[in-house]
Amino acid sequence: MSFGGVPTRQARTVPFLRSLARHARTPVHAFEEAASRAGSELVRLNMGPFRPYLVTHPDHVQHILKTNQPNYVRAGMFWDPLAPLLGQGILSDGDGWAASRKILQPVFSARYVNSLTDRMAQIIDELIDTTMVPNRRFDVAEAISALIHPTIVRLFLGATISDADIDRLAPAYDTGVTARSIRLLLPFVPQSFPLPGDRAFKQAIRTIDEVVYPRIDYAKLRGGEEADLVSRLVGVRRTEADADRLIRDDMVAVHGAATETSVTALTWVWPILDAHPKIAAKVYEEVRRVVGNGPVTVAHLPELTYLKMFVDELVRLYPPGWILPRTAVGADTIGEVEIAAGSTVVLSPYLTHRLPEFWNRPLEFDPERFAPGNDHGRHRYAYFPFAAGPHACLGPRLFMMEALLLIAGILCRYRPILHTTGPIAPRLASTLRPATGLSMTLVPAGHS
Template sequence: MSAPDLAPGRADRDPAPAPSPASSAKRLPPGPSRSRTPALLARMARDRLSVMTAAALKYGDAVRLPLGPKTLFFFNHPDHARRVLVDNAANYHKGIGLVHARRALGDGLLTSEGDLWKAQRKVIQPVFQPRRIARQTEAVAEEAAKLVARLRAREGTGPVDVRDAMTELTLGILGRTLLDADLSAYDSIGHSFEVVQDQAIFEMMSLSAVPAWVPLPQQRRFRTARDDLERIVAALAAERGAHPTEHGDDVLSRLVDALDAEPDETVRRQRMRDELVTLLLAGHETTASTLSWTFYLLDQHPLVWERVHDEVVDVLGDRLPTTADLHRLTYTTMVLQEVMRLYPPVWILPRKAQQEDEIGGFHVPAGAEVLICPYTLHRHPEFWAAPDRFDPERFAPGRERERNRYAYLPFGAGPRYCVGSSLGLLEATVVIALVVRELRLAKAPGWVPTPEPMLTLRVRGGLPMTVHSV
């Protein structure tokens, strides 16, 4: 979609209401008029990234978007992000999209609020302590080495879907590092999560207006996928209950222990299901998407690939990485950070104002749906020179002092900062290092990767690449 699609003329634009003499806090952001709602809804369903990009381009850092019976307040400045996510975070609960995803995901850590969220975070947080995450480096490296072997076996056989390969990898790593369980037996899990994401976006775009019992093909697929995930979760919980691990410091063990005191079997089963489905989705999908975009961008920028390869060979030689090595893979880390700038794993952070507020001089009514969009914020020309260019040097050591802290939010910010960020960074760094040391992945001729903004920013339709030994 081009920018003019959101550039209404004088007759169909709602200007920002003028502030009253008594209070400038009632000034609302500018945006398209409500008469354009049908067209805007259609564009949101078709290409959400272009809608957000065009809105910021045409209306500035604060935009009012009419979407059906709701009005979205889209804020696109680091100061706005800080206000919503950090300084006044208690006023902003999870909003449109995540609220509607509850039908698909339940009340896990991603969608819950209040005391339930605090209790869930308390249970899971210790699993992500730095010392425990550091101990997972060996397991991550072993799984990455298996990936290299699988990819090498496909050399000369035609394109490999890298998105599928990264999904298989990250599920294997998640099973070993967080659940102390082997997920390879559940070969349907990746497909089921894809269906769940589709349903979550459908719920967001329809504002949950379509009853769950309506026999649409998509809803039937979702019910099948949900049943499959519940079966997997039940099997994992039963296995852990019957065979506790020696140390019991993995997520699965901690959930079993935390829910053991719940007298209601139905509640206990539902809580376990919600927690594990959320963990399994968030724990593999974000890193798989980031890795997919990384290998695409490295193929498009051969000089960057060469520099990563040389650094990895210099630091690791022919051995697997240790935790100490990660701090020496400086350029590899810079590349990863730049990938997450262009293609943030979580592309949008929806919130709902509990009480009225003021952001950037604009009034936010109580109950307003508020959007912070890392995808557009990471490309804001005021804070990023040549924002669409892939340039890992932006993240050279020491340059973080040059940018606004809240212009870069790949893992969010504030109390709901991604609990698994440290594991995700470790995982991605190790995988990039071992793959680039051994292999070169080349995009299939004629294929143009397209971002698909679901719950994560994945590659639409997969990423076919051919495998070549170095």
Template sequence: MDAAAAEPGFIPAYPERHDGRLPLVTLLRTLRENAIGTWTRESYERDIIAYRLGFKTFVVANHPELIRHVMLDNAANYTRDPVGKRMLEPGLGNGLLTSEGTDWKRQRRMMAPIFQPRRLSGFAAIMTDSSAALAERLAVLPAGQSVDMAEQMMLVTLEIIARTMFGADAATDVSAVGRAMDRYQVTVRPNIPDLLGLPRWVPRPSAREGRAAMADMDAIIRDLIRRRRDRAAAGGELGGDLLGLLLAAVDEEGGGAMSDTEVRDQMATFFLAGHETTATALAWTWYLLAHDPAVEAKLQAELDAVLGGRPAEYGDYEKLAYTRMVVEEAMRLYPPAHTTARQAVAADRFGDLEIPAGANVIVSPWLMHRHRLYWTRPDVFDPENFAPERTAQRRRYTYLPFGAGPRICIGQGFAMIEAVLILATLAQRIAARMLPGAVVRPVGKITLRPMPGVPMLVAPRAA
């Protein structure tokens, strides 16, 4: 642990920080097993780090203005990192996370109306209903029976995303979709040929594994699309869930609707981004609360004052300021989307830094959120980091759990409302403590998962 460990406050788990760069073989192995385990101690202290790996130049952007330059000001010169694209495309196709250029702009235009506040208020009722049902189940667990809160958060967000995506088709085998997505995540890992910048014709076995893992999900989603289109052709409605809204979406500039393949790709993207990331953020939130009774007490005091025992509703979101601060701090310490990267199309310059064409620029929320230059006590759990006065003083682009620039997560509003409503509904009904002896560590795959889970003892909250 760093010197910060001697300061007051809970220091949550993080991987060992190395004093020097890892040997190549160790680096490649660590990247495949846990991406955040590769960062050296100086990575949390320096603004810009440039190095070469194989045939590629890499730049780690730890400077807020460099992040702004790459993600916003000169975003047209920086495309999605091809390594990341190749990892995700076998499962997500050409959806919003992986598309580029005119394809991405068209998709973004067509989907923006789906995430307007008037839509989110309708989805919020589903979030509250599913959360209240989970609270009922957890409140009656036998004394001494442990539960994995990471798994429980996955289950409740799975139910929520399924109901918001497939609400008009209640008989959908959502569990099969979830299993397919879990199998897919296992296959998504950096290939050594990609990391070394080798040509595309060099085999990448994980791409084949990813497509196979998603076969069940493809069959289910394509069947749903066919049934909805048949229903509409017979004079019925497409439905007000995400699937129906996607099928009804029209590009206001170019005209035309999405093809079945485009709808399939967006549904797969929504399922991953709208289920996995929120669940992961909430799992880490429970872990952090269990280690800081003072924060938990302040959270519960707000819930009592605002909710008075009833489930949280859409209209409560703005009132639950401290609850939101707790979630935001959990995403600072454990950003679900821990790393992203861009590739320079043409040579570029930032100050004295020359960025050659083809260079990969890495933007790591994991690093920025714990950076010594921009955060006081960066490793300490402190929701007051998001009090209005501190937020106003913080430099932009030092907190980016949803990305930044034109490609900032379109579902940011959905995710924050969902996380706050789930936490509020559960935390006023139950108290959760870590299982004695449990050790949790962050592992960076597609998302930053707590491994091997968050085992907890749960009991009804004392009146």
């Protein structure tokens, strides 16, 4: 068979449902098994009535995310269940995405993000002082969220937002990205058919809208007096049809992406430090040498070189956006495999980052992979923790600064003691979250 003069073949199908049943509590492991069977070849996953293509080879990732990117849109699996939350802004596709990206790109430019760093450092330092209580056991994800959400809200949504509204937003976003997780694996079930989590999802959206829309109204009344994200969006979009909804979608997408990525990734920091004491010792030594007793300032960030390598390796093994499905608009050929129009292709940084063809000792946590010069010869699309191509995340620079400030800010004061036995498994959600119930205690540095 040929496709436009190019020889094509049908992708082989690998079993998936039985593996999924075995790993009902940790479905990510079913994807790992499928990737192992595929061996970086493009295959179809047998999910009964739904058979998406699993894409892991960097060449194929590059084709979808860059070379023929317009043919692969954010629709169908993963995206449709979250559409009521994310709306038609930067996390959508087509004209809505293009307009939002043009508006938001300057907000995430290196110059603008760097201008936020002093304020971000101050906010994080204050929050660590007020929320991190030593010698008391606490839930890791909740604690990290209590640092990240207020930081992002105050930086981007305006300093006048109340603590009560921030306290409402954080759990609402958390519910929004987790409540419909079951629909990730059941994309063939109509949206009109009720599934567990649907009611909580709708309530989360109501809560978010109750906080966000008044912020838009307030920004309109101020008439551009402030320079926060809400005011910028109001200034640019106020003459458009359905302006409030478009502004709401951009606000929700930016806040959700900025907080969810960071909370998810930085929750993994603590089990990794616990599991790798030699690496942890290097991180602690660098923080002690560079930062001392704190607080962490912008001037410290360039010197936290090993901590940056640690974070780069963290998002290799545990990329927050672990699954990136796309829908093919038209027929295509990828690696000689014929892709019919309307097909779903599933990309996964989590799986590609673990391919032995492209990573030596892929399952071993080793920050030295990201030492200067060690990326020589690495395939550009073997590592894409923040997606790639035109739809690449706008905020990797913001994430890295936030990660360094938060980790170093905690470790210049405290040492973590994790309360767990055995490895920490990811749970099913739209982002790669650790299993629930992960807890730890912080003890003063030097007294652990």
